[in-house]
Amino acid sequence: MREINFDGLVGPSHNYAGLSFGNIASATNAGTVSSPRAAALQGIAKMRRLIALGLPQGIFLPHDRPNTDWLRTLGFTGSDRDVCAAAHAADPALFRNAFSASAMWAANAATVSPAPDTADGRCHLTVANLSTMLHRSIEAEQTLRHLRLAFADERHFVVHDPIPPGLGDEGAANFMRLAPSHAERGLEIFVHGEQRRSSFPARQHRAASAALARLHGVSNGLLVQQSDVAIAAGAFHNDVVAVANENVLFTHKQAFEDRERTYGAIRTNLPAVLIVEAPANQISLDAAVRSSLFNCQLVTLPRGNMCLIVPAECRESPEVWTWLNEVIEGPSPIDRLEVVDIRESMRNGGGPACLRLRVAVDNAAFAAIDPRFLLDDAKCEALERIVTTYWPERIDPTDIGDPDLWDACWRARRALLDCLGFREGEL
DSSP: OEEEEEEEOOOTTOOOOOOOTTOHHHHHTTTSOBOHHHHHHHHHHHHHHHHHTTOOEEEEOOOOSSOHHHHHHTTOOSSHHHHHHHHHHHOHHHHHHHHOOGGGOGGGTEEEEOGGGBTTSSEEEEEOOOTTSHHHHTOHHHHHHHHHHHTOOTTTEEEEOOOOTTSOOOGGGGEEEEOSSTTSOOEEEEEEOOOSSOSSOOOSOHHHHHHHHHHHTBSSEEEEEBOHHHHHTTOOSGGGTEEEETTEEEEETTSBTTHHHHHHHHHHHOTTOEEEEEOTTTSOHHHHHHHTSSSSEEEEOTTSOEEEEEEHHHHTOHHHHHHHHHHHHSSSSEEEEEEEOOHHHHTTTOOTTTTEEEEEEOHHHHHHSOGGGBOOHHHHHHHHHHHHHHSOSOBOGGGGGOHHHHHHHHHHHHHHHHHHTOOTTTO
């Protein structure tokens, strides 16, 4: 079994519209100038780093933005330009939702249960409905097309439609898996929130998490509640305060509402689990959220040791960087740190883990994945050329109503699809 990280390529419409209530970074940087070209190149550099570490790497493509199909369902008519012009004139705030590049955060694309955990021995993926936030709720249709192309072989994969939108589901950002190894049956942990004391929304519903376990045929699943205090601190998804890889849970002490019961249930199911916990008196929730300390990628390298892929903001926080080095020097299997610059994504609240969807597969399933979604160095170079040529260098909030910018975004995506061999209408 091997784990593939499928990263979302940052789209040409990347901007700071502040659409994500409860995401502190998104709100803080709302209305500032974005750099789509730099953002995409930063993401490609992160993917390159994973390849250099000896790990397979995949990609998901930007969605079609501005999304004129969605705007047409709201009554706007005419050519694509006419639809966008009418929507922007009638309701600029609504139009910003149609322009969002938020599909770049592939951790919200789906929840994934690998074959060792499921009743039928296939890898199951359920597309997230993302119903809590308007700009994200319009992603599911295009995401479904992505996944049904990438994982079309039904001998190895099952791709489920999103669950009904009345039950909020945010995908793998509220899901963790612990196991002795990727190849062995694991404990799947579905993390939900409850709207109680926090002023921010709890985006993952308990009933949605339970439905995912049933749909995937998972018998060894655990429903866990995220702590109210973490949500109130800006941990809008569980992966902002906890991440798991094989037998290691890397977490903040205040990640879960009932910490002791959660740890007890995990240890009952997986006695060999190693819980690496940041003490609240050493790493504040504020520092964890702002640095994306736990929104890192925790990966197993080819020789069996584990590596943390962290954003540069971790190094810029003395308390975070000191504690991270204590972890690396300690007795855990995590013995390597890699620092990546994804500052453009971070300014919208997405760390390294937000940008990727993890899919664990055996060799036969790996060979069945559509190769257009898999990367190597040559493809990364081709992507960099496309981004450098077509992606806007900057987007000011006042540019979002500019028809020339809409054309540039559509043209950039067409060039990307052509570069990777996708036909018109496939995605």
